[in-house]
């Protein structure tokens with residue numbers, strides 16, 4: 001898996017990913033802006049267990065900021081190319 005530089009990371013609005021996706025994150029994700037993309041029937045895309053309370057949703061976070069989740073979104077081809085051009089070029 002290619003190592004993405006942090007400056008290349010483009011956050012993705014979860015509402016552009018379709019109905020199967022939602023935002024998920026604990027308090028730490030809220031603080032650091034690294035909320036996960038949670039896919040129905042799958043879990044967090046990066047494999048982080050969705051065990052803690054969904055503080056990201058409760059805080060009204062709408063941006064996926066987890067680098068691993070963003071990588072997975074790009075790999076799945078569902079990352080919005082309008083908002084994540086750098087990610088798409090990394091493929």
Ligand SMILES: [Zn+2]
Pocket residue numbers: 035036037044045046047048066067068069
């Ligand atoms: Zn994640």
